[in-house]
Amino acid sequence: MNILLVMTGGALGAMFRYGIGLYFMKRIPHPPIPMAMLVVNVIGSTGLGLFLGKYFSNYEPTVLYEAPIFLFVGLGFFGAFTTFSTFSIETILLLREGKLRKAVLYMFLTMLLSISFFSLAVLLTAG
Template structure:
């Protein structure tokens, strides 16, 4: 049953990431750096924080048997956000010696994701 929950949540998350990424790339056809994945990861970090805040009021430890956590927390948001694509895009900037864009992209991605997660978590707790 746990694997089925992960499959369902992960499938929806991956499809959502793809569609949101396409929509962003359509709107920003020639961005200065990989803005689509940055926005997707910021949205996903905020959403995961809000999910935790609303449902658990904190970051749950050992919730791997909770169906809601498995399907949404791990499945959906795990597939919606992506560290691997971030790594590829950061490497492409590095490989092309686009140092300022690389530093901006990495900084915004890492610190922005942490910040949006914390905002989502606190808003979720507040509205709980």
């Protein structure tokens, strides 16, 4: 049952990531940095922070992996929605193209904004 929860949440998260990524790529076809995945990762980090703060404000890893709602939403949906692998690919592509400043900016913004928005969301919703 747990695998089904993760799988179903992951399928939904991946579809949402794909849709939002396409939306931003069509709206901003030649961004200075990969905006689509930056936005997806910040939205996903914020969503996961809101979810954890609301339902698991004093969470422990072992408790999370036993909770069906976390398996579906946290691990499945947000795990597939956010994408460190695409972030890695896009960073390497910028570096290969000799765009060191853009690569560093992309890395900095992705990490700073994702962690900041996650933390802020947890703080705002933690009971």
